Amino acid sequence: MTAPAARPAPPRRAPVGGSFLAGAAGRLLPQSVPFRYFGAATVFHLAAWLVLLFSADQWPAWRGGLGWPLAALHLLTLGTLLASAIGASLQLLPVATRQPVRWPRLAALLWWAYVPGVALLAAGMGAARPAWLGLGAALVIGALLPFALLLGLNLRAARGMAGVVLHGWGAQAALALLLASAAALVALWLGHPLLPRDAARGVHLVAGVFGWMGLLAFGLSYVLLPMFTLGRVPDDGRQRQAGAVALLAVALAVAAPLAPSATVPLRAAALLAGAAALLLHLRLMRAVQATAMRRDLGIAGRLINGGWAGLALTLVAAAAALAAPDGSLAGSVFGRLFGLAAVAGWLLTFLLGVLQRILPFLAAMHAAQGRRRPPTPSALTLPHALAWHAAAHALALALLALGLALSSAALLRAAGAVGSVGALAFASFVAVLLLRTRKASTEAPAGPSR
């Protein structure tokens, strides 16, 4: 046998970003810490659909004020998206950026302020009780400030993954704007206006949906998709380029409601930058898939792709709203569809696809500790529940879009019913995962996994 050809060029290079898996087991938070946030997200997800089911009559006339539609929206954004983002970022960023986890007890304690705070806030919005809303908001903001500190420490100490870190800092800045605008809105409802209502609402929407969650979703995609598909991690420089364009889009969109005389041109510029950011991001994601050893991610992959399609629809709806005579998102059909496409079509769909991959992965890593033959992720998963969930989720979103477009309470109620079935299916997946992980952890250390 002959020796292989000599290496043509021997340049040394930095380890590929995906080397984060090295030693991941040593950087795990106690299982109860991230999973308490994922568990809360699962329950709030179900609660949001149930609120839609039981308050569908209020939705056609809703114009953004206090009421159950606003409560459902925040059960989804704060309760599901942000709670999952807390759990995921506390666990995945230290693993991805090769550093130890910090202050796990603080991360666990924050849950006790955050989750009751979200519940009280949603109840206050639904029942139009500003005092409850104010107390709930104080608990939520009080929990998110230390979380932002933890996130900032993780970002500051990050090694490698410069593109992910850039997105993380952008998300961090957006979180600051989100909290400030939330405080201004709560103050307004309590009778102490700090900012004009439309400006506060505009900043709140953009900072929360596109700034905080959107940038985090883009950044973590550069970690998660290569891991799921065994594809090549996108070049750091290109990640930073795409991130810079996304940051520009968010900055323009945040500036729009603060500059009433230039709102429409700023929104148009934000839309163009947002479309460019999406194209750059998708090009990098396509490159990951082109080099992937495993291209079929099953239901999770279809939900992730659906999430990206949701973002494209968001931009289309925003363009349509911008082309309307008053150029406003508020109250118009396109404005409602824009909100639906952004929050549920893009972020929720993407998140649910990602969660059904990372929850079994994390659970299996926890169950592996101290065991010679730990359970596999699929041994912890209930696949039929995920299939039911995906079908119900897609149908519920379609019904919701139709219901909002036609102002039909019957269609909205149907969306709530189907969405609740899907959320129950997802909850059963999470519950079975936790039960099986606990069972595997209490079995004899050297026992077989299946």
Next chain:
Amino acid sequence: MSFQCQVSRLLDDEHRSSIALLDRVGHALAGGDLGALQALAAPLQRQLAHEIGHHFGFEEAELFPRMADAGDAELAQLLTEEHDTLRAVAAELQPLAALLVAGTLGAAQRAALQRLAGELVERQVAHIQKETMALLPLLDDLLDDETDRQLAFTYTADA
């Protein structure tokens, strides 16, 4: 992934072949296609013998000690533990694969074969995932040209 190091490229090529075969086994299992599974039994048997013996042995003898010396003992230990788990699964699977090749697999053994093959597919994929994302890029930094050439020669000569 594209790798500079010859050893990384050799191992990566084997990983890709392994994933492709395991995917075919996985599809045959998922579809309950016993004919396809039977056709895959011999290649699977060969791959198991090669992977468990040559591939794992090379990594443990030549690569993991270098990783540990360079400060990556935690990763080396994790991968070694996964090798042990895969060996345990393969040890249960190999006799059943041999029966399948010989056409003497009983109905009771078929369920065990399907369960173990499914487990092997998932564990192998997860293991290759870690090696591709973590070990192989590390080798590009860890091995100088001469060591890389010698190890690549050793690996292919012993195959």
